[in-house]
Amino acid sequence: MSTFHLAQLNLAKPLFPLDDPRMAGFVDNLNRINELGKAAPGFVWILETESGNATDIHAFDDPSILINLTVWESVETLRAFSYQTEHVEYVRRRHEWFAPLKPYLVAWWIPAGHLPSIAESKERLAHFEGEGPSPYAFTLNKTFPPEA
Numbered sequence: 001m002s003t004f005h006l007a008q009l010n011l012a013k014p015l016f017p018l019d020d021p022r023m024a025g026f027v028d029n030l031n032r033i034n035e036l037g038k039a040a041p042g043f044v045w046i047l048e049t050e051s052g053n054a055t056d057i058h059a060f061d062d063p064s065i066l067i068n069l070t071v072w073e074s075v076e077t078l079r080a081f082s083y084q085t086e087h088v089e090y091v092r093r094r095h096e097w098f099a100p101l102k103p104y105l106v107a108w109w110i111p112a113g114h115l116p117s118i119a120e121s122k123e124r125l126a127h128f129e130g131e132g133p134s135p136y137a138f139t140l141n142k143t144f145p146p147e148a
Contacts (some may be wrong), residue, residue, distance in 0.1 A: 002144035005044055005071050005114075006078055008107040009121040019131060026090065026097045030055070032129040033087055035060070037070070040085065042077020045068045045115055059118045065101075069121055071110065075143050078107075089091045096098055106137050109146040 017021045030090055031052045038041055047069040049056045059067050071079040106128045110116055128137035136146040 002073065002146065003112050004109045005073055005112050006075055006107055007069070007071050007110045007116040007121070007124075008078060008105065008140075009116075009125060010068045010105040011060075011069075011101050011125075012094070013062070013101055014066065015097060015099055016065055017064075017068040019033070023097055025093065029090065030073065031114060033090060034086060037081055040077070040081040041096075042073040043081070057118070059122065067118070067121075069116060071115065071119070075107070077138060079140060103139070105139055105142070107140060108137050109135075109144075 004110040012022060014026075018027055034046065034048070034053055036044065046054075047057065047067070048054050054067055054069065057067060059065070070078075072081075082091065100140060103125065106121070106125045106126050127134075128139075131137070133142040133144075138144055
């Protein structure tokens with residue numbers, strides 16, 4: 001068992017209010033897909049409210065930006081959930097619901113047992129945005145080992 005886990009933050013800016021019928025394909029499936037993630041091998045933790053998701057959490061000046069903050073055992077387990085389960089269908093459809101954001105995802109290694117905060121996540125995102133991928137903050141396309 002690794003002494004490190006992978007934290008990841010991804011952002012989404014809806015094209016329409018969440019109660020708009022054009023968002024139904026996303027909203028109506030959000031809790032189900034989150035539950036699929038929680039049951040996935042390698043899942044450790046997700047930031048959520050009592051509603052079972054994080055749509056009520058406003059971490060940025062723009063209150064419409066949605067966040068997803070999770071912890072996984074490894075890059076491989078996050079990739080497997082993201083791209084080898086039903087979740088991938090929602091990744092493919094994201095342009096129906098969300099405006100492009102850059103960056104929209106950042107990942108970093110944390111000590112096993114640590115739960116990342118929103119402030120920590122925002123700091124990693126800002127570092128990635130300013131410096132690009134590094135062992136401190138990276139994407140799933142350009143990863144670094146935990147020891148780096």
